[in-house]
Amino acid sequence: IASIFLTNEFLHLWRSCVSFFKPKKTNLSIMNTKSEKEKFLLLSGEFAAVASEYNHFLEKTRETDLKNFLTTSHKLLSLLYLKALLLPDARNYNSDDIEKFVTEEEWNYIKTVVNLKIKSLDPYDPEADLIPGKKPVENTTISEDLTDIYQDTKDFTSLFNMGVYEMIYDAVGECKNNFKMYWGIKALNAMKTLHKLMMKDDKDLDEISD
Numbered sequence: 001i002a003s004i005f006l007t008n009e010f011l012h013l014w015r016s017c018v019s020f021f022k023p024k025k026t027n028l029s030i031m032n033t034k035s036e037k038e039k040f041l042l043l044s045g046e047f048a049a050v051a052s053e054y055n056h057f058l059e060k061t062r063e064t065d066l067k068n069f070l071t072t073s074h075k076l077l078s079l080l081y082l083k084a085l086l087l088p089d090a091r092n093y094n095s096d097d098i099e100k101f102v103t104e105e106e107w108n109y110i111k112t113v114v115n116l117k118i119k120s121l122d123p124y125d126p127e128a129d130l131i132p133g134k135k136p137v138e139n140t141t142i143s144e145d146l147t148d149i150y151q152d153t154k155d156f157t158s159l160f161n162m163g164v165y166e167m168i169y170d171a172v173g174e175c176k177n178n179f180k181m182y183w184g185i186k187a188l189n190a191m192k193t194l195h196k197l198m199m200k201d202d203k204d205l206d207e208i209s210d
Contacts, residue, residue, distance in 0.1 A: 040088045041165070044172050047083040048160040051153035054080050058150050061113040066205050069117050073146065074194040080153070081187045084179045093173025101158040102151045110150050114143035121197055126189040142193060145186040152178050 054076045061069065115122050122141045152175060159171035 037165070040090075040172075041168065043086055043088050044160065044168055047080075047087055047175075048157050050076070050079045050083045052157050055150055055154050055157065058110050058114065058146060061110075061117050064117075066117060067202065070194055070198050070205075074191060074198060077146075077149075077187050077191050077194070080149070081184065081191070084176070084184065084187075087172055087176045087179070090169050090173030090176065093170045095170070095174055095177075098155075098170050098174050099159065100155050102154050107147055107151055111143045111147040114146055115141070118142060118197075124189075124193045126193075140189075142190055145183075145190040148186055149183045149190075152183055 057064075057072060057076060064072070122143050124140055124142060126140055156171050156175040159167050162168075
């Protein structure tokens with residue numbers, strides 16, 4: 001798994017997090033407060049690093065084959081979900097003035113290139129395993145799930161990279177809330193479906209790619 005994350009962008013972001021957020025000597029009177037802030041930033045940085053790699057991978061969808069897209073998407077989603085669970089709490093964050101970066105055109109582009117990559121594999125029923133014989137859910141697609149997650153994590157990394165603690169704090173609160181209420185379940189559903197698709201024979205996947 002680790003071998004897929006050795007892009008220059010990822011390594012630069014990770015090293016920046018480690019060097020910037022590592023503990024420094026401090027006065028005992030402020031040690032607890034500073035330690036909590038450093039822990040907050042370190043956990044946020046770990047999430048930002050994985051999110052950055054996830055976003056970069058989706059933006060380069062056209063450059064990979066179907067098999068690699070399925071396996072790498074599954075690995076990245078798994079790590080992203082784990083790091084989202086570990087995001088620190090940002091109580092009383094300000095949700096009113098959080099800047100958004102992903103445009104409608106960018107959202108449509110990511111969804112389109114993912115859809116074109118996986119083609120007939122895109123639609124799925126998230127409840128198929130839970131209720132046997134249930135009528136399939138319409139308009140549920142892997143491409144939309146991945147793109148919705150991209151939108152939230154791209155907005156997060158854009159704010160994180162500005163390096164302003166107050167903006168990072170609000171971004172963590174917003175992203176963690178959206179994870180709990182919205183895209184966390186999308187990630188789980190997409191991972192389950194991607195897992196099934198990964199088990200298909202290479203011959204079947206080649207026929208879809210043609």
